[in-house]
Structure formats: structure tokens, C-alpha cells
Amino acid sequence: MATKEVLEKETVNFFSMHWNPANVNVECPGGWEEYSMKGPMKNRESPGCYALMNGENVVYVGSAVSRGAGIYINHGLGKRIGEYTRVKDWGGSTKERTYKFVDGWEGKVDSIITLGFHKDFSYLVPALEAFLIKKVEGLINVKKIQ
Numbered sequence: 803m804a805t806k807e808v809l810e811k812e813t814v815n816f817f818s819m820h821w822n823p824a825n826v827n828v829e830c831p832g833g834w835e836e837y838s839m840k841g842p843m844k845n846r847e848s849p850g851c852y853a854l855m856n857g858e859n860v861v862y863v864g865s866a867v868s869r870g871a872g873i874y875i876n877h878g879l880g881k882r883i884g885e886y887t888r889v890k891d892w893g894g895s896t897k898e899r900t901y902k903f904v905d906g907w908e909g910k911v912d913s914i915i916t917l918g919f920h921k922d923f924s925y926l927v928p929a930l931e932a933f934l935i936k937k938v939e940g941l942i943n944v945k946k947i948q
Contacts, residue, residue, distance in 0.1 A: 804860040804940040806915065809853060810834060812937045813917065816930050828923065834915040839887070841897040845918030846880030849927050851934070854886070854911040861911050862942055865931035867924050878924070879916050886914070 810833065821830045834853070835844045854862040866882030890902040903911060919927055935943050 804938040805858050806834065806853075806855065806860060807858075808938055809860050809863070809915075809934065812934055813930065815937075816933045820926060820929065826923075828920045831917050831919050831923075834917050837883070837914045837916060839890075839901045839913065841899060843880065843883060843914075843916065845916040846883070848918030849878035849921060849924035850916055850918040851927055851930050852879060852883060852914055852916045854907065855913045855915060856911050860938060860941065863931055863934045863938065864943075865927045867927045878927070879918060883914060883916070 813834070817830050823830065831850070837843045849867045851863065851865050853860045854864075864882065866878035868878040868881045886903055886907055887901040888904055890900045891898075893899045902908060917930075935941060
């Protein structure tokens with residue numbers, strides 16, 4: 803089974819091959835951010851990659867590059883993660899709101915990690931997803947890249 807540590811290592815490998823700080827005026831995407839399923843998700847307003855986790859094991863890797871519309875332009879991760887989750891308890895405020903996985907994922911995964919990109923570099927998101935699917939063993943992604 804793939805671990806978060808392996809995912810992070812392969813992400814660093816990807817950026818070492820595809821991100822040249824001398825030619826880019828934007829900071830390279832940082833580390834993967836864990837989402838506790840409570841309150842607003844970090845990176846929700848960004849395009850990026852996500853991983854569905856079961857403990858420290860990575861189950862599934864995906865990408866979110868929706869261009870959005872209106873006030874939600876470039877909110878790829880927020881929109882995509884919303885397809886996997888539903889409100890569990892509305893709480894008193896958005897910070898207190900808790901979420902659960904939709905049927906089909908509930909019991910198979912228990913958390914999400916995300917890696918947000920600057921909108922000008924969202925074209926790299928599908929490339930990172932494809933790279934991780936190819937390099938990280940044990941994912942359940944249907945379209946395993948050869």
C-alpha cells in the first residue's frame with residue numbers, strides 16, 4: 803500500500819524535474835495539507851491534486867482544475883472535494899461544520915490531503931496526477947497509467 807511519505811517523496815521528484823525556480827516568479831507548491839473534515843478546507847480556492855487516505859495509506863490520487871465561474875473561479879479543489887463529502891453536522895459556524903464521506907467511500911477512506919497550485923500553473927496539476935499514479939504503487943485509480 804502507498805503511504806503519505808512515498809507520495810510526498812514522489813511529489814518532490816516531480817517538482818525537481820518540472821519546476822525551475824530561476825524561471826518562475828511563484829513559489830513552488832509546498833507540502834501536502836491534511837484536511838480534518840472540519841471547517842473550511844485549506845487550498846479550497848485553488849486548483850491542485852488531492853489524495854484520499856486511510857490512515858497513513860494513500861488510497862486514491864486525483865486532480866482538480868475546474869476553472870469555475872463567478873466568485874468560484876479557479877476553486878478546483880473545493881468543488882472536487884465537495885463531490886466526495888457531505889455535511890455531517892452543520893455546527894454553529896462554518897468553522898464548526900463537520901463533513902463525512904459520501905456512500906461508496908465511507909469506511910474506505912478517513913481523510914483527505916491536498917496540494918494547492920497557483921492558478922497560473924494549474925496546467926501542471928494533471929501532469930502531477932499522472933506522474934503519481936504511475937510512480938506510486940497500490941492506488942485504486944481505475945485508469946492506471948502504464
